[in-house]
Amino acid sequence: MSVLTPEQVSPTATDGGKRDVWWMTWFFPAWYGVFGVIICLLTRVTPPPRPDVTAAGKVAFFAQHHLTIQIGFTVLLVLLGGAAMTNGLVAYQMKRMSVGSAFAYGYLGGMSVGAIPGFLLVTVCFLTAAFRPDRNPELTSLLYDLGMLSYNGSLGCFSVAYLVLAIAILYDRNEIFPKWFAYISIWQIVTEVIATQMFVFGSGPFAWNGSIAFWLAVVVFSVWLGALIVLLRRAAAAEPVDAPALD
Amino acid sequence: MQVLEQAEELPAAGNLKAQWVSLWTGPVVGVVLLAAALAFPGFWPPMSPTWSAGQVAAFYADHTAWIRAGQVTFNLCGIMILPFFTVIVVQMKRMKGQSHVFAYCYLTALVSGATIFALSNIFFLVAAFRPERNPELVQLLNDLAWIVFIAPVGMVVSQFVLLALAIYFDDRTDPVFPRWVGHFSLIIAAAMVPAAAAAVFQTGPLAWDGIWSFWVRNGAYVAFVVVMFFVLRNTLRRQAIDEGVIAA
Amino acid sequence: MTQTDPATQLESTTLPGDINMWVMVLGDMVIFAGYFVIFMIYRSMNRQEFLHAQQHLNIAIGVTNTVILLTSSWVVALAVQAVRAGEFEKSTRLVLAGGVGGIAFMVLKGYEWASKIAAGHTNSETFYSFYYVITGVHLLHVLIGLIVLGVLVRELRNPAKRRPWMAETGATYWHMVDLLWVIIFALFYVMR
Numbered sequence: 001m002s003v004l005t006p007e008q009v010s011p012t013a014t015d016g017g018k019r020d021v022w023w024m025t026w027f028f029p030a031w032y033g034v035f036g037v038i039i040c041l042l043t044r045v046t047p048p049p050r051p052d053v054t055a056a057g058k059v060a061f062f063a064q065h066h067l068t069i070q071i072g073f074t075v076l077l078v079l080l081g082g083a084a085m086t087n088g089l090v091a092y093q094m095k096r097m098s099v100g101s102a103f104a105y106g107y108l109g110g111m112s113v114g115a116i117p118g119f120l121l122v123t124v125c126f127l128t129a130a131f132r133p134d135r136n137p138e139l140t141s142l143l144y145d146l147g148m149l150s151y152n153g154s155l156g157c158f159s160v161a162y163l164v165l166a167i168a169i170l171y172d173r174n175e176i177f178p179k180w181f182a183y184i185s186i187w188q189i190v191t192e193v194i195a196t197q198m199f200v201f202g203s204g205p206f207a208w209n210g211s212i213a214f215w216l217a218v219v220v221f222s223v224w225l226g227a228l229i230v231l232l233r234r235a236a237a238a239e240p241v242d243a244p245a246l247d
Numbered sequence: 248m249q250v251l252e253q254a255e256e257l258p259a260a261g262n263l264k265a266q267w268v269s270l271w272t273g274p275v276v277g278v279v280l281l282a283a284a285l286a287f288p289g290f291w292p293p294m295s296p297t298w299s300a301g302q303v304a305a306f307y308a309d310h311t312a313w314i315r316a317g318q319v320t321f322n323l324c325g326i327m328i329l330p331f332f333t334v335i336v337v338q339m340k341r342m343k344g345q346s347h348v349f350a351y352c353y354l355t356a357l358v359s360g361a362t363i364f365a366l367s368n369i370f371f372l373v374a375a376f377r378p379e380r381n382p383e384l385v386q387l388l389n390d391l392a393w394i395v396f397i398a399p400v401g402m403v404v405s406q407f408v409l410l411a412l413a414i415y416f417d418d419r420t421d422p423v424f425p426r427w428v429g430h431f432s433l434i435i436a437a438a439m440v441p442a443a444a445a446a447v448f449q450t451g452p453l454a455w456d457g458i459w460s461f462w463v464r465n466g467a468y469v470a471f472v473v474v475m476f477f478v479l480r481n482t483l484r485r486q487a488i489d490e491g492v493i494a495a
Numbered sequence: 496m497t498q499t500d501p502a503t504q505l506e507s508t509t510l511p512g513d514i515n516m517w518v519m520v521l522g523d524m525v526i527f528a529g530y531f532v533i534f535m536i537y538r539s540m541n542r543q544e545f546l547h548a549q550q551h552l553n554i555a556i557g558v559t560n561t562v563i564l565l566t567s568s569w570v571v572a573l574a575v576q577a578v579r580a581g582e583f584e585k586s587t588r589l590v591l592a593g594g595v596g597g598i599a600f601m602v603l604k605g606y607e608w609a610s611k612i613a614a615g616h617t618n619s620e621t622f623y624s625f626y627y628v629i630t631g632v633h634l635l636h637v638l639i640g641l642i643v644l645g646v647l648v649r650e651l652r653n654p655a656k657r658r659p660w661m662a663e664t665g666a667t668y669w670h671m672v673d674l675l676w677v678i679i680f681a682l683f684y685v686m687r
Contacts (some may be wrong), residue, residue, distance in 0.1 A: 014404075015445065031670075060369065068563075076292070080435070085378050093674040097261075098258050098261040098262075098336065099261040099262060099264065099265035100261060100262030100265050100266070101257070101333075101336075101337055101340075101432050102262075102265045102266050102269045102330065102333045102334060102336075102337050103265055103269070103330070103333075103349060105337070105354055106269065106329050106330040106335035108354075109329040109332075109333065109354070109358045110326055110329055111325075111328050111355060112358045113358055113361045113362045113365050114365075115361070116365070116366065117365045117369050121366070121369070137380050138265045138380070141380075141385050142373075142380070142387075142388070145373050145376055145377065146369070146370075146373050146388075149369060149373050149376060149545055150370060150373075151343055153322065153369065153372065154322070154365065154369065155322050155323045155362075155363065156321075156322050156323045156325050156326040156327060156368075157326040157362075157365055159323060159324075159326070160326045160327045160329055160330065161266050161328065163327070164269075164330055167265075168265065169270060171261060171264060171265060172261075173256070173261060178515065179515035180514075180518035180519065181515070182515075182519060183515065183516075183519035183522070183523075184518075184522065186519075186639070187522065187523065187526060190526075190632055190635065193631070193632065193635060194632060196319045196322070196323055196630060197618070197624070199315050199318075199322075199372045199375070199376060199470045200618060201320055201618075201624070202377075202626070204621065205533055205537065205624075205625070206618075206624055206628065211278070211533050212530060212533055212628070216526065216529050216530070216533075217298055219529075220526060238562075246361065247340075247347075252655050255655070312617070
């Protein structure tokens with residue numbers, strides 16, 4: 001066990017903050033960076049492939065990206081736990097708020113639910129599709145739809161997480177996060193509500209790849225995530241090194 | 248809950264306000280989910296496991312809009328029941344004379360149970376997404392949806408068992424919940440256990456459309472939520488008075 | 496690390512209300528602007544279809560709703576003036592009146608939706624898919640606005656919590672809701 005003090009070990013913790021929290025705080029953007037490469041460049045689920053293609057088209061999609069889907073999602077299977085860690089960090093900061101733990105558990109719960117239908121399902125569906133490229137095209141089509149609709153369409157779990165985060169921030173007197181971040185979280189809920197339309201449309205602005213249901217939502221999400229990364233760093237720096245451990 | 252002026256700045260006040268808001272999300276979301284359940288054609292009566300692939304596909308084709316509307320609402324609002332249950336977690340942590348292990352196990356079971364429900368919504372919605380899909384595949388998705396919705400009772404049952412255990416372990420002179428809540432919890436758990444057989448039986452009371460697996464299982468769960476709402480409301484009032492946040 | 500207390504911030508800037516609420520309002524308007532732009536693009540691609548679908552919208556209800564929200568906004572603005580003047584009884588009544596306007600708006604909107612769906616105009620038509628989503632998101636904003644006004648009434652009733660900046664913040668949000676509706680009304684009901 002090191003005898004170095006936190007300030008000496010962590011060059012960025014000049015304002016204070018606990019060493020273990022800094023580890024997780026730096027992990028957060030690192031993991032999301034890798035996750036972004038996986039979903040955008042390797043597995044091509046973001047931006048999503050079209051809903052309005054035939055079964056043959058979907059088979060062609062899996063054939064075209066066969067290798068990168070397998071590499072990307074297999075790596076994700078190993079790195080899955082990073083989602084739990086990033087969610088746990090936010091829950092930790094929420095527990096430091098003056099409102100106590102109820103909302104932190106709500107956030108933890110909502111995001112944990114989201115990890116399964118929200119990104120594990122697309123991971124296993126696409127890997128299963130790529131597993132036997134010579135499968136009956138109708139079955140491959142099923143896996144494609146199931147993966148895409150679960151990935152883009154898991155709404156309530158994230159909505160409740162954003163809702164309790166927003167309320168907690170608005171009630172919080174310890175000013176862990178600034179109030180405007182509560183409003184950005186509410187925008188996220190709005191995009192989830194709009195995303196309900198993707199279960200109805202195969203094309204157009206409200207389909208899972210549509211300009212409103214997807215692209216606008218991705219812009220809002222990027223703003224939310226970017227803000228969160230910055231705010232987590234600020235919150236970590238503001239925490240006194242000698243604050244007692246949370247219950 | 249009218250917070251006393253002098254208690255406004257106390258952390259206890261913030262804590263109780265948070266719990267109070269979380270508690271009330273229960274009935275609000277409950278009403279929405281009830282409306283969605285009433286609107287969902289697949290419950291009135293519950294779809295039969297004995298239907299052929301053609302019948303299942305025809306059902307989805309005939310009722311596409313309402314199937315989607317009901318399940319989309321479940322998708323969007325179902326997990327919003329979580330904050331209500333986190334109040335139970337917070338209260339379990341207040342119980343004297345025990346570590347918080349039951350509370351954390353409860354939280355874990357709560358989250359996993361909710362995940363299973365979220366999964367069933369996705370299966371229903373994918374089944375309704377392309378009405379022109381091969382009927383056998385629609386039937387496959389429908390099977391998955393119903394089995395996942397009804398049969399995996401383990402997580403929810405664990406919640407009830409853990410709550411009962413925590414109550415029995417609680418300090419007898421100043422308990423957080425009255426003791427009968429523990430007994431009630433176990434009865435609800437017992438009522439839900441047989442629904443696991445819905446993964447096996449296609450006819451009879453234990454099939455997913457049967458009197459036990461559908462009506463008793465879901466009715467018991469709803470009854471628990473309703474009863475627990477009143478129990479928690481009383482508990483929060485008592486906590487608020489004890490901590491000097493509201494007037495006695 | 497503490498934020499400047501909004502009350503002292505008020506003395507140093509001329510911006511009414513909370514800076515956080517302005518982030519919300521401006522950001523929200525940018526997002527809605529995105530929806531409006533996309534709507535306009537689809538409209539220009541399907542002019543005849545959209546014009547035809549638009550005929551079925553009940554412009555009388557649209558006008559009524561616009562008048563209701565504009566009146567409601569004006570009443571809430573009067574409430575803010577009353578708070579600044581220290582007339583808390585009056586301001587509470589005015590905010591409640593504003594809230595009633597919001598409820599009336601929601602009831603009319605619900606009736607409108609029901610009659611459109613009953614007449615067969617569901618989101619299978621492109622124009623109506625936009626209509627329901629955009630007015631639906633707006634309705635969500637009205638609902639949030641009613642919660643905001645409700646919180647405001649509760650605080651105004653509590654002698655320890657009467658703060659002008661709180662009234663200004665709530666009013667800012669409510670005015671935004673109103674402004675968005677005016678644009679929606681113009682785009683969907685009026686523009687030919």
